Amino acid sequence: MFLRAFSIDNLMSFFISLVAGLLIAAILVLLGALFFYLFVLWYRNRDREKESLESTLLQVTLPRDNEIKIDAAEQLFASLGSMRKGGRLSFLKLQPHLSFEIVGMPGDIRFYVNTPNKFKDLVEKQINGAYPDADIKVVDEKTQKPGYVLGNEYNIFSDSAKVAFASLRLKSSNYLPIKVFKDLPTDPLSSITSILAKMTLGEGAAIQILISPANSKWKKLGRGYIARIKKNESNPETAKYAADPKELEGIENKIGKPGFNVVVRIVVSSSSIEAAQAHLGNIVSAFSQFDGANSFTKNKHRFKGMFMTDFIYRFTPMRGQTSVLTSEELATVFHFPNKSVSTPHIFWISSKR
Secondary structure (H helix, E strand, O other): HHHHHHHHHHHHHHHHHHHHHHHHHHHHHHHHHHHHHHHHHHHHHHHHHHHHOOOEEEEEEEOOOOOOOOHHHHHHHHHHHHOOOOOOOOOHOOOEEEEEEEEEEEOOEEEEEEEEEHHHHHHHHHHHHHHHOOOEEEEOOOOOOOEEEEEEOOOOOOOEEEEEEEEEEEEOOOOOOOOOHHHOOOOOHHHHHHHHHOOOOOOOEEEEEEEEEOHHHHHHHHHHHHHHHHHHHHOOOOOOOOOOHHHHHHHHHHOOOEEEEEEEEEEEEEOHHHHHHHHHHHHHHHHHHHOOOOOOEEOOOOOHHHHHHHHOOOOOOHHHHEEEEEEHHHHHHOOOOOOOOOOOOOOOOOOOO
């Protein structure tokens, strides 16, 4: 009887020790994985302030009577996919990123591109390739209206400004497409610039679209989704047509184009927070015109200071907050205006060079 009790006690002790050991091992593995993740996060972003300062803001202006179609912007974005860095250790490096921006000031709407200095020549060449008549100038006080520029940056803020802000990402999976320009009845740029044209004295708004070349993981997920749908539809026992054929066609079209990690930031400055929030709401609402199989939704931001730092320095988000848009989707959201955009206050060059 004693030996039996002793054996049961030993067995229980062994079992408890085993469970405790497994728990400790699991905790150590999780802590190791967390440490590695934080190290990679730090290592990738350790020089981002330096890299941000080694960049140039370009103002891009076109003749009012230009007839260049939105397809030219798709060509431009597709050509920028070549900036991606590859290799086994590419996950330790930040991918090069550009910022395409539309800024509205009282009586003035302008288009900008911010580029790392090492890609400046490439970016200018690609813009001129897609828009041969574009006038590209480095931003300084000579290129802007008095008071609208601070050094080599535009300035939408006044001394007593109240600020409202938001950033946008895709609501659903990256392989699901938004509605693109070919499916829209009018130029989507008009809806956005018409809101920026309403800026009054002491107000300003900026839409910042940060892009960097994406890897191919999102395409693999899209192909997997299509394969699962087709497999289910081909099985006579489980056959059901759960997916819209047009949606599948849209996914196939999207995964066939170069993709970019994108975050859309919107900042509005006004004399009152109510006015700033009203303008912000109108701009965010303008992005609903792109609602299709996918749509834009707002990110959550707890710390205003961190958001504004990311906006001013044009930092890519350290984690989350981005989505994948293709060259076609980017061209839909951002392109330089042509004569079909009749919004007042757009800054044009007076004649073709």
